[in-house]
Amino acid sequence: MSSNTPIPYPFEWTPVMEVPGRLRGLHERAQVDVRLPSGDTAVMVTRYKDVRSLFADSRLSKNIARPGMARVSKDNDLFVDPKIDGDPPHHTAMRGLVTRAFTARRIERLRPFAQSVTDELLDAMEAGPKPADLNEALAFPLPILVICKLLGVPPEDRDKFRGLVDGFLSVSKLPPEEVEECRKGLWSYLADLIVAKRADPGDDLIGSLIKIRDEDDNRLSDYELHHWTQSLLIAGYVTTASQIGTGTAVLLHRRDLFEEVKADPSLVESAVEELLRTQIMGSSIGTLRYALTDIELSDGSVIKEGSSVLLSEEGANTDGSVFKDPFTIDIRRKENHHMTFGAGIHYCVGAALARMELQVATETLLRRFPDVRLAVPAEELPRGLGGFMEGFSEVPVTW
Template sequence: MTTSAPIPYPFPWTPVMEVPEALKGLHDRSLVEVSLPSGDTALMVTRYADVRRLFADDRLSKNIARPEVARITKDNDLFVDPEIDGDPPHHTRMRGLVTKAFTARRIELLRPYAQEVTDELLDAMAAAPKPVELNEALAFPLPILVICKLLGIPPEDRNRFRRLVDGFLSVTKLSPEEVQECRTGLWDYLVDLIAFKRDNPGADDLITSLIKVRDEDDNRLSEYELHHWTRSLLIAGYVTTASQIGTATAVLLHRQDLKKQIQQDWSLVPSAVEEMLRTQIMGSSIGTLRYALEDIELTDGTILPKGSSVLLSEESANTDERVFADPFTVDIHRTENHHMTFGAGIHYCVGAALARMELQVATETLLRRFPDIRLAVPAAALPRAIGGFMEGFSEVPVTW
């Protein structure tokens, strides 16, 4: 355990378009103390082997609605819900209900729809005056429309819930009053939506399926859990993928050598998508806050003390040289890329296959449709959405 001053976290995004420099040297220690936006401190687990193992360790609890646990932010109770049990066996039961909607087969059935949406968005982009802002043209509407299709949400509601979700995920960007207005507004929207879906069930959408579970078997899903999981799936299926599409594309357009490699060999699209995910260009690990129920020994013998607030650092794990050769180099030819961006074990992201599919469709279709596409401004001029849960680029102007 270090006695030096805590390191401010999330790390600053320097240098531009590369893995944050602050990650270099972190792996010399298995635990690093960090200070969060709230001013609270937590212990960050840095090494791949420890992070992967601890994702499945029952001695780390996701139930962080305790006064002794660090808060991410002073103004927003992100991921803190005392009415939701995030640990086994309850979480395992709930996860089983939800993962049925995210089977590989079901995601592949959505691929033609994602392709159709992407083609239509790029048609509009081609007709628009240049430069075009890529987030508004493609990165945000694509995952919104796909998650609407999967959940059974009216697509005309997308602008409304986009604003509410953005406020819900504020870390330091919005005032406490604005955060609360968005949190309340999002919950009220879902109450109305679920009431509507009860009266107008869909043929094969996830919200209708969850309502059916709730109404036919009260012991499996409470009314509150129904609303909570609908909100969680809406957020997880939209905002992270949207941020990744925009920001990863910006990296590829900044690195024209990488773009050209893909255009010369389209089979590189999947590995390029994985490498963009590994380098964690758009986010941080503040969503992985845990609480240590017992002393836990790490692989090097270091003890993670009982009662600690713990961050399982996906971005640090993804740059561990014990696992990834030359980890700070973006290598789209990397074949062994078992990154931790989607977590692991019982908390592995249920929407990982959906995100991968959308990223692959968006990347390949964009680079095929606009072979000469490039950033319309210098990379250093791209603004980041600092102060939100996702810190990807808030604007990505492009031209061709």
């Protein structure tokens, strides 16, 4: 192993509005030992070069339902599913089928819808009381309504599935029996939805996946169809919601950055990318792998066969050999090839959707509310500790 004393992970969020200070100096070694919320230890890979290459390395397996494998949570299996093959060639084939339905054209067609939803949500916020919680006013309902539209989930079910997803993603926040109830409830809800969609197919992503399931020679199994629907629903909602709320809070705290983007809306795109790079909304605890053999890293150290491996996106994103002044939020940063969406065959299928929603939300908020500001000191913003995402659970704003 790479060190004698494992570092508690996720890292503490200090300072409040910056990348965790624990990342400073982490890149002196290509790997360090970390202790996960479950109490298990894993090897964290820290350097950009290693993280990027290992995302596509067949010597690391995503099939982690193995004896002795570290777990993120002692009470929740999270994304561990022994019935789903997460490695090539099967994963590559299944991902190819899903990306056929998840096209760039379909995503771009959603931009006007995302804009209209954002406008309506901000209309309601403007008409409501001050201060308002930006999470409940915009950050969470926007991606929920967009993913409902994309997948074909009835919008009236959004509160129901939000509660189920939050339970599904509990790391230590909820007791195990409540986690299991949410996991079963979400699976059952989606099973009923797929049956309804098969009986009355529409022009939505679930309908497209059902068509692929029923007609393609390399078709998805019923279980894989169900699994991918669940994965897209979760990924398309919670990560983007957390990033909208927490990334916006950073901009409101850093008034110099806020004023810069407000004065030049063309900076929205690069600001969104830089806030994604700094990844203040959460950690990368979902990227555990299993080492099938010994693997040598850039500093000559070796990940031992059988190790549980964590590919640190935030470590890669703060690697000074790739990013100049990596702990500085630079909204004009060029060539920002951050690792927040992963890389290679495991690059996030929904990256384009997330970027579109983040751009729409940021541009519209700053244009509609040029005087918006945090209603409490940044140090008082509460984090949603104990969940898969650890962004701010409330973002009170006024204007």
